[in-house]
Amino acid sequence: MPRPSEPTRERIIQAANSLFYSEGIRRVSVDEIAAKAGLTKRTLYYHFKSKDDLVAAYLSARDQPNLALFRKWFAEAEGGLPVKVEAIFKNLARSARHPKWKGCGFLRTSAELANMPGHPAIRIGAAHKKKFEDWLRTTFAEQGIADPLKLARQILLLLDGSFAVVLLHRDASYMETAGEAARTLIETALGKPRRKQG
Amino acid sequence: MPRPSEPTRERIIQAANSLFYSEGIRRVSVDEIAAKAGLTKRTLYYHFKSKDDLVAAYLSARDQPNLALFRKWFAEAEGGLPVKVEAIFKNLARSARHPKWKGCGFLRTSAELANMPGHPAIRIGAAHKKKFEDWLRTTFAEQGIADPLKLARQILLLLDGSFAVVLLHRDASYMETAGEAARTLIETALGKPRRKQG
DNA sequence: TTGTGTATATTCACTGGTTAGTATACATAC
DNA sequence: GTATGTATACTAACCAGTGAATATACACAA
Structure with a gap:
């Protein structure tokens, strides 16, 4: 047929x-x-043409929907920049509590294929994370953040850290902790009045 | 023989x-x-008795030396708490630039075996990270940090995030970015005079 | 309207290689 | 002569990729 x-x-x-x-x-x-x-x-x-080709296609298919979801969560949250970014982490925590959640497909693939640095799937994963970083950087720049790239990378580190830690401990509350840290970093970059985090 | x-x-x-x-x-x-x-x-x-048993032994053998190394880097750094923690990230960045570096063995194993949540190796990895978190928490408590557990977890998120991100991009500078974020978070928790990060 | 060729799409059956784990036997030390 | 430790040789399953054949749709000719 x-x-x-x-x-x-x-x-x-x-x-x-x-x-x-x-x-x-x-x-x-x-x-x-x-x-x-x-x-x-x-x-x-x-x-x-090969299994590797299929692995690359698997990650390519996750690229756009994933980014769209983050942007949606950000856009839907009501409040300032810190609140909107923190909303991403809160939504992620909700996803992570579903039983079938198994972390970030891009990061897990790059961990599993760490012995094949040039593998197409790893390049796709790296490009995906760069797109997210770029989106954050642009967003921060529009809000007048002094060093938007640095802040974007710091938020990304918290995001990917929470994927890794929550996968290991199976405790989604780490994602909310990451969200609070993100808020503190953004507020510091904005020069908001200092507050003991909490 | x-x-x-x-x-x-x-x-x-x-x-x-x-x-x-x-x-x-x-x-x-x-x-x-x-x-x-x-x-x-x-x-x-x-x-x-099995390959799984050997995998568990592999991670068990990494547990103590790994923790000892972090404590050593912390102890050797001269300065206050933020500087000492940041020193861990700087040393990690140096390690990550070696060609044979492939991220964190505990996290990579948990990512690869994510479909076997009860696997002994994953439990060993989780215990390892908890030990590190506990050490940070105790250290922060001794320095009078108001919520030492939260700060410990935030630092841990940055640490594990930097493992994941650096493995994906093969760019160790993210570890220094994570160190700066850690410093900002610690200074905020200490109530130090606010400074735009950098 | 009907026949026919060709690119597209699918299947069956197979190969060569790998892998976790084991049955059995043998060697050494005490 | 029995515990411990090592080696040879094997099993049964799995796995990425392929050779050869076949079925369908569609373009075009008669």
């Missing part, structure tokens, strides 16, 4: 997404992904 | 440490570890 093709490719990526995210890259076989997508391995290899 | 035994077990752990850290858990076979340790797989299985 020919002629689905685009939907087929999409189905494969969805299956890969589900399995790679929940089980890890090297743990999941191409056969498993094909089975989950409801087709044979040989068909999968018609659409993707 | 019998009777080495303790040294043999140690040699196996050293081989596992070297291979698991640089290549990842699932990528490395038990055969490879045995070969690197200079013995057969059957001998390895005399000393460890």
Whole structure:
């Protein structure tokens, strides 16, 4: 049965997404992904030239939706810059309490493939995080922050740190702690009246 | 040739440490570890009951030396609390610039085994990070910080975030950025005169 | 309207290699 | 002569990737 093709490719990526995210890259076989997508391995290899290619496609598919979600959380929060950034962490904490949550797919892939520095999937992950950093930097610059790049990187460090720590301890409250730290850093950069954090 | 035994077990752990850290858990076979340790797989299985057991031993062996190193960097730095904590990040940045550096073994293992939440290695990693958090908390409490646990967790988030980010981008300067953020947070908690960070 | 060629899409069956773990035997020390 | 420790050789499963064949849709010719 020919002629689905685009939907087929999409189905494969969805299956890969589900399995790679929940089980890890090297743990999941191409056969498993094909089975989950409801087709044979040989068909999968018609659409993707290798497993590595599929891993890259898996992360590419997560790029835009992920960024859009962060921007949405930021936009929806009512208040100043510190409040809006903190809202990202609060929403992330809510996500992290779902049982199927398993951290950040980009970071977990880069950790698992750390022995292959040039792997396409790692480049895609790095580009994704850079996009987020750029968005933060631009946003901070518009608000008159003196060193917007530095602040953007500090927030990113807290964000990725909370992915790692919450995954290890399975305790989403660390994300709220990260949000408070982010607020303190932003307020300091804004030159707001000092307050003991809390 | 019998009777080495303790040294043999140690040699196996050293081989596992070297291979698991640089290549990842699932990528490395038990055969490879045995070969690197200079013995057969059957001998390895005399000393460890399974690969999972060996993975746990690998992380256990990293626990104390790792903590000792952080304490040493902290103790050796001359200055107040913010300077001493920032020194940890500066030393870490130096380590991260070495070509064989591949992030934090505990975090990378927890990322790779995220689909096995009860795995012994993950529990060992969580305990390791808790020990570090406790040490920071105690240190901060001794310095009269109002909420030492919160500050300890914030520093830990920056630390683990820098492991993740530097591994992804292969840019150790993020660790110095994390150190500056840590300094800002500590100064805020101490109630020091406000300063735009930098 | 009907026949036919071709690119697209899919399947079955296979290969060569790897892997965690084990059954059995052997060697050494005390 | 028994505990301990090591090696040889094996199993049963898994896995990334491929060779060869086949089925469909569609363009175009008759």
